[in-house]
Amino acid sequence: MEIMERIKQQIEGAPIVLYMKGTPQFPQCGFSSHVVQALAACDAEFTDINVLADPEIRENLPRYANWPTFPQLYIDGELVGGCDIVMELYQRGELKTMVEAAGKG
Template identity: 50%
Template sequence: MSDVLALIDNEVKSNDVVLFMKGTPDFPMCGFSGQVVKILDYVGVPYKSINVLENDEIRQGIKDYANWPTIPQLYIKGEFIGGCDIVRELFQEGELKKIIANHGIEMAAE
């Protein structure tokens, strides 16, 4: 399992924005993953998505990595932001854009 955690750690730390999700941005396989994709697309931030359904070790490993029981999980500049409910709340309050901007990540112009 340590190899999987190292792989996850590398993805989280080497990408500005990473979304561990069920499915892909084009074909989310759960409603919660789909909601986070829509939020990230709306905000206009580029992100890497990792489909946890393709690998059971990553699916369990990401839960262990963050000590968070659910998927999707969003990371910005190596920091665990949260799952669907937290991301949605941050977005609705205008905080998600602030977090992204404070980390120096470019967003598409509105």
């Protein structure tokens, strides 16, 4: 399957999708770790994809949403942002609202 199509299917295949370095149990990057903790604090169920284990995704995902770095959080098929944005939304209390609404739109 063409890589962009594969990415699209991943992103649209679950309400909350997190592309990260490492896994939620063993994050390999401080920024990814922060996002996992914020999602956990909101009781979010999410699909995680380890970009370190999938070089093709790592190389091509930045083109998908014009976003060059990881982690990347998607809710209902839309890019929410990377670590800074997720933490900001979390601190404002908006992340929990978004997580709770995910998949119900």
